[in-house]
Amino acid sequence: MTPQQFVNLLITNILNPLLYVLFSVAIIVFMWGIVQFMWGLKDGAADKLAADGKMHMLWGLIGLFIMLTAASIIGLVVNTFFPGKWPPKTTMSPPVTLVVVPTDQIIKQG
Secondary structure: OOHHHHHHHHHHHHHHHHHHHHHHHHHHHHHHHHHHHHHHOHHHOOOHHHHHHHHHHHHHHHHHHHHHHHHHHHHHHHHHHOOOOOOOOOOOOOOOOOOOOOHHHOOOOO
C-alpha cells in the first residue's frame, strides 16, 4: 500500500466519519441550547434554564468552529503533501444530472 492510498483510506474511513459525527454533536448541542433558552424565557423570567441554554449555544458554536478549523487544517496538510486529494471523492450518493429543457419545448396543459 502506497502512502497516498493509506492517507486516502485514513481520511475516507476514519477522519471524515469522525468529523461528521462531531459536527452533528455540535449542532445538536447548539439546538438543545436554543430549546433550553426558549423554555427558560417562558413567562418573561430569565432563570437558570435560560442561562444553561446560552452556555449550550456558546459551546455548540465553539464546537462547530473547532470542527471547521480541524477540517481546514486536515485539508491544508493533505493538499500540501498529496495535491488534489481533499476533499476526498465519496461514492455515497450518485451524481446529479441537471437537465435543461428549452422553454419552447415545454407543453402547456390547461
